[in-house]
Amino acid sequence: MSEEFDFFNHVKKVYRLLLLLFSLFVLAGSSLVYYMVNPGFFNFKKSPEIQIAVEELDPDRIENGIHVSTGFVDAEGLMTVVRNCTACHSSKLILQNRMNAERWNATIKWMQETQNLPDLGKNQEIIVNYLATNYPPVDTGRRAILTNIEWYELKD
Ligand code: HEC
Structure with a gap:
């Protein structure tokens, strides 16, 4: 009877040991998987929190005289251009x-004839005024004379 009891106790011990091993195994396995999915988890040296400034996402925000979302300069007619031309x-x-009024008008006409730009009505004048005033042609002509050149002597 006691031998049987001993045997039973033995089995119990072995069973517990196996259970322990098994749980350790499962624990190790799941932490490994967790680590694979989330490698930063065991990095206890906390990196400083990254703060991302959430800018006001106002599409009509103007900064330093520039309409931020389009890059147009802030001047009379800006919003008409933004609404009709973007x-x-x-x-x-x-x-x-960069064009003069005549060529901006021609560009608009070209878009109307070939690109389905609808008639702009009274807005066309506002738009062309804005564009010709703020984006007129610039006369660059010849390139500027070179300055600040370090000439060097030719040697044999
Ligand atoms: C109905 C659509 C549409 C609208 C609205 C529109 N455009 Fe265009 N525009 C086009 C297309 C299409 C092109 C050709 C794009 C390309 O070549 O890839 C173009 C080209 C241009 C070009 C380049 C022309 C060139 O010779 O390279 C300019 C400048 C231009 N548009 C200005 C304007 C302005 C100013 C307005 C506002 C009045 C405007 N667009 C509104 C369709 C439009």
Whole structure:
């Protein structure tokens, strides 16, 4: 009877040991998996918190005289231009051009004839005024004379 009891106790011990081993195994395994998914978890040296300034996302924000979301200068007619001229293409396409009123008008006419730009009505004058005033052609002509050159002597 006691032998049987001993045996039973033994089995119990072994069973507990196995259970312990098994739980350790599961624990190690799951922490490994967790680590793989989230490698920063065991990095106890906390990195300083990164703060991201959430800027006011006002699309009509103007900073230093520039309409931030388009890059247009803030001047009379700005919003008319923004509303009528940035639906199909980026404002960059406009900003990379400098023209007089006549050529801005011609560009608008060209878009109306070929690119489905609708008639702008009274807004056209406002737009062209804005563009010709703020983005007139610049006369660069010849390049400026070079200055600050370090000439060197030719040696044999
Ligand atoms: C209905 C759509 C539409 C609207 C609105 C529109 N455009 Fe355009 N625009 C175009 C297309 C299409 C092109 C050609 C784009 C390309 O070549 O990739 C273009 C090209 C241009 C170009 C470049 C022309 C060139 O010769 O390279 C300028 C400048 C321009 N647009 C100015 C304006 C201005 C100013 C307004 C506001 C009055 C305006 N666009 C509104 C469709 C439009």
